Amino acid sequence: MSKQQKQIVYFLFSSILLLVGCRSSNQSIKVGLNTELTGEAPAVGASCVKAAKLFVNKINQDGGVDVGGKKKTIELIVADNGSKADEAVVVAQRLITQNEVVAIVGPNISSCAVPASEISENMGCLMISPWSTNRRTTTTNDGTFKKYVFRACFTELVEIPLLAQFAMSHLHLAKAAVLYDMSSESPNSAAHQFQESFLKAGGKIVAMETYTSQDRDFSAQLTKIQASHPDILFIPAYYNDVPLIAEQARNLGITAQFLGYNSWSTPEIIQLDSQHYLDHAYFSNHFSTESDNPVVKKFIQSYQSTYGTAPDDIAALTYDTMGLIVESIIKAGSLNRTAIANTMANIEDFTGVTGTYKFHQGNHDPFKNVIILTIENGKFVYVTTLQPE
């Protein structure tokens, strides 16, 4: 190596050191967003980013977050996981090691959130999934909670029993059929939870039929369901399947009341249902835009004025997730990852835009209210709020 070459190498090396040095002397709090901007759930990722940005702008405009007496602004680092499990893992690793975030929001869909949670747990970085309802996101194989992983939404254990009770005691319908996507985790567990809860509530399940993702023809299953004459057809399925199922069911002459759960709650479901087959269907959800609470009203107003659309449940849950993270940082009074996660584990009550959160006795899944919505003329309409015992 000539002298000149050596000089170049030294120069490059020292400039890298300099750059690395610059990165660590930051004045902002870095929060990572591991979300689904492309792939099968782009609508989810879009809402998630919008709400997180709205929250960060609000906090930064007010001067930032108080960390141990010093005001610091939040820097949001948005990364796309393509709705794929492997990419979600890579993104989580990159956010923690390269971007040096103090906490991660997301992933939202469970197939990404479960593997990404392992990374957060192993590398010791707080992760709160706004929307993943899968049990394994926050719990390990032996059933204990992961130390660093939380969620902002309720699980099926809270949601589905309340939905089943609503069907029995409010709608007074006692014969239910279920058609669900057996190859997707969340619809699958929702279907079985419903079966259990509905039977416990005194109802009868007359048909349990399945299909697999990518199916578009449900006529054989629906013909079978029709022969069992149900009062209710519970459809735990992702939003692009639901309008197809509803249309085929009505065309076959099934008159049962349609019932759904939180997977229904994106505006796309209504866009895809241009013939209004889903009118008067009921479904349970995290969030409703019809609220008298001034905090919620303000959130909806600012979201609406910034983006031109009303926030959906993912937006609201992401907003609350950011709220939980900021609350943990303030209470911890430092930017140490372990301190933040430990503080998060000690938060028992939190009030956000989706309602009041209760994390009972070290529980990482919140107990919170479930909202029942119905669809009328292509709009989600608030029906009632149910409280878990």
Next chain:
Amino acid sequence: MDYIIQQVINAIQLGSIYGLIALGYSLVYGVLSMMNFAHGDLFMLGAFFCLLLEKIIPLPLWLALLLTMLVIGCLGALLERLAYRPIRHAPKVSAIITSLGCGLILENITLAMSPYPRHMPTLFQNSIFHFHGITISSLQIIVIGISLLLMILLDVMIRCTTLGMVIRALAWNRLMVSLLGIPANRIISLTFAVGAALGAAAGLLYALTYPVVSSSMGIAIGWKAFIAAVIGGIGNMRGALLGAFILGSTEVMSITMLPSTYRDLIAYSLLLIILIFKPYGILGEPPTQKI
């Protein structure tokens, strides 16, 4: 009884859509002995193109169908010219990988343009007829009708026209056909175009029946149609149809008689059993040894 008849109608509808796609696989395999795995994506593009067309100018069904078949047919020929012809003499694996790659490219182009599933507008007033507990919609009748019409047209073309004769000759011996002064490349392009057009027609009909259009809609159904083509004896047109109706009715039948959870398990186990006894497919013939 009406329950059974209803399920038979369901099976015919499913089978005719599978059949239309399976024909495309078989046709291309017949002339080139290659699997065009991008076929499922041409099916998807057919649906997308029609959606785009209807967004710009609302056309009646027959015109939209013709235009879609024409455009996607040309695209199929282009695909053959750009991607498959340069590697025609390469090992078979290269051809398979190329076609898989082309499929992924087509999928991702549509994904980049429209990541959200779209709603397909209805092209005509759908009315539903009920008699004696059986339900059938005018849409179902039209879809089954158009599929059968296209299948018959293809069969007539293959069996009774000069072009059909050349296609059959190509399948028999490509070298000999070229030696006789027939522009084999042009015929191959044309065959690809016909195959792609059939796929596009299936895509359009599928999107009408199940009005959600997304970039991944061709994957699962493409594989099923491919399996149907293999079961019937790949390269054989009537075999492809037979395979498609067998697959459709097995699926519906297994749902009818057993919990729907077992549908794919039963359907594909049965297909494996058929292949054990008829390794070249039901109507397929073992290749004759050329000395």
